[in-house]
Amino acid sequence: MTLWESEGDLEATVEEKPSFGIVRVTAAQLREAGFAIARKPLDHNPNHCECFGKPNQKRRSALSKVAVWVKPPDDCDAADFGELDSL
Secondary structure (H helix, E strand, C coil): CECCCCHHHHHHHHHHCCCCCEEECCHHHHHHCCCEEEECCECCECCEEEEECCCCHHHHHHHHHHCEEEECCCCCCHHHHCCCCCC
16 A cells, blocks of 8 residues: 655656556545554555454545546546546
């Protein structure tokens, strides 16, 4: 998980896992779903964070309602995701 503070953060995330999809949720939304979040910088990603809490069905459901797609996975048709969000 990466804290996005600039467009460069999104680019760095895409470089690390280019075929993965990316969604945006806020720290407040994670906390409201029952998770804790803490910064845990990595050498190649100073804005890296970790999320703590068991991802049960209630928490997954809460996040799925607020998550916004920024980049769909490469093996999916981007048109299926509607309008994508940005930072």
